[in-house]
Amino acid sequence: MRVLHRASPWRELFAGDGQPELAKLLAPLREALDELGPSPDLPVSHAWQLRLAEALQRLDLPAWRISQLISDHNDQLYRRAIQLSLSEMQGQGWGKPPVGFCVLTLGSAGRHESLLGPDQDNAMIVADYPDSRHTEIDGFFQALGERFTARLDEAGIPLCNGHVMARWPMWRKRLSEWCEQLSLWTRERRVKRVQQSNILLDFHPVFGDAGLAEALAEHVARLMPRAGLFLNEMAQLLDELPVALNRFGRLSASDEDAPHEKALNLKRQGLLPLVNAVRLLSLRHGVSVPDTRLRLSALVLKEALTARQARAGISALDRLQERLLAAQLASLKVGGAADGWIDMVRLEDDQRLLLRHDMQAIRSLVRLAQGSVGGR
Incomplete structure (x- = not known):
């Protein structure tokens, strides 16, 4: 077998006697940006993320950092989609936003842990206004939500199948309504409310008045430590996404929806239990x-x-993201999807051992989390 090796550009830093040429060091990223061009439209910009990920890999950036940068780029696409939608609405006579608002990204986007191929998870906080103006004001933000989510869908960030988007009233509310809803959700232990909260509670302000997001975060901080029944149900739900280990502590892939034999859904059976x-x-x-x-x-x-x-959890997160990103890039290059599956057959013996070790660390964190609220 012939082993091919590509030298890291970072190794060129002190290769000569003088100062390094930064332009050469960052050549992969510069070349990727040159390919993108100065003013790409949203679909072109989103499709370019594959090229961006490859360039960042070439620069030896770890997967967790690449994930942050992909998420940052998605934030930029969100901002452009919202700005284009606002401009379009103003040109159609809607005028400017009647009150302040803030668009949130949720889930992996809100945590800045997205890899390639995420769908949309977003929400909107609208500044409080009198009930008498609801039809007027909510009508404006419904139109905005429909427009910017449609633009993102056309660009390649698909609409959420679960309807977790600001185009729907469930995920578009006044600040006081969001606070009241969270207070209501956390009073009882109902599965659906916990599932919805799990999506909402990882949020990041991507456009608009960030003070609205800060106010909601402060409400969450006051509310959650006292929500014992709610947290207990959240702990029970951790069993719904079991780690990819059997009762003997060996790697065990789920057969549910598997694209082929020996496929493991690393997102569902590793990353999500950890998160x-x-x-x-x-x-x-x-x-x-x-x-x-x-x-x-x-x-x-x-x-x-x-x-x-904590170190074990961080190491597990880093390695799972690394493995999943590599699988996504390989799949995209042959016309496949950027999903959560990896092929166990492709893993070397040492990679299997590390994956098993990481799954054991994740299972320990799951049990610790359940025990912290009496969830078992």
Whole structure:
């Protein structure tokens, strides 16, 4: 077997006797940006993300950082789609927004942990206004929500099958209504309300008045540590997404919807259990940062995790993202989809051992999260 090796451009930093040529060092990224051009439309810009991911890999960036940058790029696409929609509405006589508002990205986008191929998960907070103006004001923001989500769909970020988008009243509310809804959801342990909250509680302001998002975050911080029944149901729901291990602690892939034999849904059986467990621990202990890596570190400061447990969680997250990104890139290159599946047959023995180790660390975090609220 012939092993091909591509030298890292970072190794060129001190290869000569003088100062390094930064332009050469960053050539992969510069070339990718040159291909994109100065003013691409939304579909072209979104399709370019594959090229961006390859360039960032060539620069030796880890998958977690590439994930952040892909998420940042998606934020930019959101802002452009919203600005285009607002301009279109103004040209059609709608005028300017009647009150302040803030569009939120949710889930992996809100945590800035998106890889390639996410769908839309978004919401909108509208500044409080009198009920007498509801038809007028909500009509404006409904039209805005429909327009910008349609633009993103046309660009290649598909509409959410679960309707978690600002075009729907469920995910477009006044600030006081959002606060009231969360207060209502957290009073009882109902599965549907917990599932909806899991989507909502990882949010990031992407456009508009960020103060509205800050106000909602403050309400969540006051509410969640006292919501015992709600957190207990959240803990029980962790069993709905079991880690990819059998009862003997060996790797075990789910057969549900598998595209082929020996396929493992790394997102569903690895990343999501980890993310959900860390979110639960963060809500329980009043950690307000949104992304999983920072949450794990913050939980150490809260003495909810040991430094060793946090490091194990961060390492597992990093390696799972690395493995999933590699699988997505390989799939896209042959005309496939950027989904959550990996092929177990393609893993080397050491990769299998590391994956098993990471799954065991994730299962330990899940059990710890359940135990923190009496969820088992």
